[in-house]
Amino acid sequence: MTNPYTTPIPPTPRPLHRRVLVWVGGAALFVTGALIGSAGDDGQQPVETKVKPSTTITATVTATPGPGPTVTETVKAKAKPGPTVTVTKTATAKAAGSGSGSGSGSSGQDSAGTCTIVSNAGNCYSAGQFCRNSDHGAVTTTAGGVKIECAYSSNAWRWTYV
Secondary structure, X not given: OOOOOOOOOOOOXXXXXXXXXXXXXXXXXXXXXXXXXXXXXXXXXXOOOOOOOOOOOOOOOOOOOOXXXXXXXXXXXXXXXXXXXXXXXXXOXXXXXXXXXXXXXXXXXXXXXXXXXXXXXXXEOOOOOEOOHHHOOOEEEOOOOOEEEEEEEOOEEEEEEO
């Protein structure tokens, strides 16, 4: 182990003959490049140092097309058919041979079984059922002949007794 407080030992210098060889090789390359560079003109003329300015005129013509004809086709709109409203009135006919008064012609039976508004399935509504949007505020009868109305109750539109 070496003592850290002593001066370091200097490295040994390179031999002198190697340094000389490097200098000689570099000089030889330089001279070779100079000879090749000077022998390469091959009868070329030297470039003129004066540059004569030339006048350049550029004319640009832009043709802007005029507006073309506008073709418009007019189409007549066909009227869309609206919803078809059918009003049906039901009338009860008296039987031709039933004049005996057996109690079948009472006025209560005229309204029984006659519903002015029916469900999509064709059935009469009853109280408590939900109403369609188109039936809000409408009045009809149940299958038993009792009047019911489409009214808003319990956060929904329902058929209720009048």
